[in-house]
Amino acid sequence: MSKTVTITIDDKQISVTEGEKLLWAALENGIYIPHLCGVKEAERPEASCRLCFVEVEGMPNPVTSCTLSVKEGMVVRTRSPRVDRLVRTGFELLLSNHRLGCAKCAKNGKCALQKMAKERGLKLKLTRLRSLVKETPVDDSPQSFSFDPSRCVLCGQCVWVDRNKVKVGAIGFIKRGMDRKVSTFGEVKLAESRCTQCGECVKVCPVGALTASSEKESH
Ligand code: FES
Structure with missing residues (x-):
């Protein structure tokens, strides 16, 4: 049976299915992250559009949210100067x-x-x-x-x-x-x-x- 975990995106706590990709967890909870190439059903995301970047506490660099599986306690920011720069360039x-x-x-x-x-x-x-x-x-x-x-x-x-x-x-x-x-x-x-x-x-x-x-x- 799938387990539910709690994560925080932009100070909002949400409950999502463990292992779900962060992009879909955010979108399904009304939190917008830019994206074009992501397909929810895809086993291996292509991650080719390079637009769905977020910052995750404990990670040194912005990461693509369509490839990142959610974990209990994850703290995410959808905006930061680095993320905005990457999205603007992409x-x-x-x-x-x-x-x-x-x-x-x-x-x-x-x-x-x-x-x-x-x-x-x-x-x-x-x-x-x-x-x-x-x-x-x-x-x-x-x-x-x-x-x-x-x-x-x-x-x-x-x-x-x-x-x-x-x-x-x-x-x-x-x-x-x-x-x-x-x-x-x-x-x-x-x-x-x-x-x-x-x-x-x-x-x-x-x-x-x-x-x-x-x-x-x-x-
Ligand atoms: Fe395209 Fe993530 S949706 S890289």
């Missing part, structure tokens, strides 16, 4: 690869980047880095949704669902470094791939990369 790096222009985006008002900016007082524009967004064509070959790679933040939510939930294996990460991207294998259009157009990937996309046809971008 956020701007994401923006440098993400086509901005919220007003025209289908996810305007529902986007995880907008929420992060609001919660943490971050600017939704580049201040230190230049944009590295490549003009890539939108794949609107599926009947009910489209994929805009220039709005993708490489969080991997769609890849996880495709591989582990619907078990189709139509998409994945391809290439490395600055060229890394989500794509069908063989870089064919979605309609020509193994994609069954079930739409599960659209439901988990936290930004305006995968959007249902019913919520198309306004131009």
